[in-house]
Amino acid sequence: MVFVTFVSRDKKIFKGGLKISEDSKDGDGKKGWWSRQTLTAKILIGILILIVIIIIVAAASAMWFVMSITALNVTEMEPVSIYMDTFNINGTTEPGASVTINNQSVTPDSSGKFSYNLTNIEFGAENVTVVAKGTGKLTRTLIFELNRSVTSDGLYQTKTRFINETLY
Structure with missing residues (x-):
């Protein structure tokens, strides 16, 4: 590497092409x-x-x-009868948001908590759709699969699993 130092006519000192100092009165x-x-x-x-x-x-x-997304959380989805054909769905959203569960309107309380009894659950897989819409915000949709069956020894059983979440 080569470094060049020179002084211009007006006494400015340059080194390697970069101005280091200036001697101007x-x-x-x-x-x-x-x-x-x-x-x-x-x-x-x-x-x-x-x-x-x-x-x-x-x-x-x-x-x-x-x-800008509406808050929605399903906190519980539990059977309330021994036949497991009725489920209590509990959750929270933001205050003032509207909630529907399988197209049925649910009214949250002032803090955003809601509860709904889903009845007449058939045997086999059934989707449960929970939708929350806040004022001026995106709608949030949660979809769960609820599977009701009878075991080989005659006991009722259900399995719940989360399927999808959409925002629109």
Whole structure:
């Protein structure tokens, strides 16, 4: 690597092409920081600023998206009879949101808690759809599969599993 040092006519000292110091008595010829940067440095600084702006916009968009989704949590889905043909579904949403379970309107209390008895569950697999819609927010839909059967020894049994969640 070669380093070059030279002094210009107006006594400015340059080393390796970068200005190290200036020996000017009258103060003229001084340039601002940006104008002293090379084109490559300006391009790199511009790219860095653009990346920072993109990250900030992406973070703000993600926060908006998360904050605009209606809260919905099914906390319990349990049978309430020995025949397992009726289930109590409990959950929470945000206050003021509307809730439907299998297209039946359910009214949450002032804190967003709700409860619903799903009756006449048939044998076999049946989907249970829980939908919550908050004011000015995305609708959240949770779908569960409820499978009611009889064991080989004549006992009733049910299995519940989460299937899907959608936002629209």
